[in-house]
Amino acid sequence: MKKDYSKLWTLFRSMFVLSACTFGGGFVIVSLMKKKFVEELNWLDEDEMLDVTAITQSAPGPLPVNASVIIGYRMAGVVGSLTAVLGTILPPMIIISIISLFYEQFRTNPYVATALRVMRAGVAAVIFDVVINLASNVLKTKRALYIAMMVIAFIATYFLDVSAMIIIFVCLGIGLLDLFFSLRKKKGEAA
Secondary structure, eight states: OHHHHHHHHHHHHHHHHHHHTOOSOHHHHHHHHIIIIIIISOSSOHHHHHHHHHHHHHSSSOHHHHHHHHHHHHHHHHHHHHHHHHHHHHHHHHHHHHHHHTHHHHHHOHHHHHHHHHHHHHHHHHHHHHHHHHHHHHHHTTOHHHHHHHHHHHHHHHTTOOOHHHHHHHHHHHHHHHHHHHHHHHHHHHO
């Protein structure tokens, strides 16, 4: 029983620290979660983390909270989900509550404004790292369909301003069709 509490504590602490130290939105935390749960703790493998990323991006709500639900459930069931979500939402709630008390001072302080501008460069670098990792994993599949979907989705988003939700649903539909035809082909070969 003690081991379960130890895992829950590690889960809570990890999510709390990641959430407290993540600036720049959900994509930044994905890279940090990968380092923590795949490379450091070995709780997930790389493919599972990619699946978590895909699911959390497709689901409504904040990406870090969605990822916490899935990772927590994978590690310790419903209690793990609740523990991970609590660890994820506490830091922003605390920080935003403090900032709201001093909002006027933060808004007009030139040092804070400069710090926020400088932090954008770091955030952009971390997001770029996530994009490179996700793209390289798609390329590793060596599936022309997946690579084409990635390129077309990028063009549709960046150049044609197509909604991300439309792209996600179209890719999901294509993926389901691909799965259907693959299973059908395997069934035909087995017969």
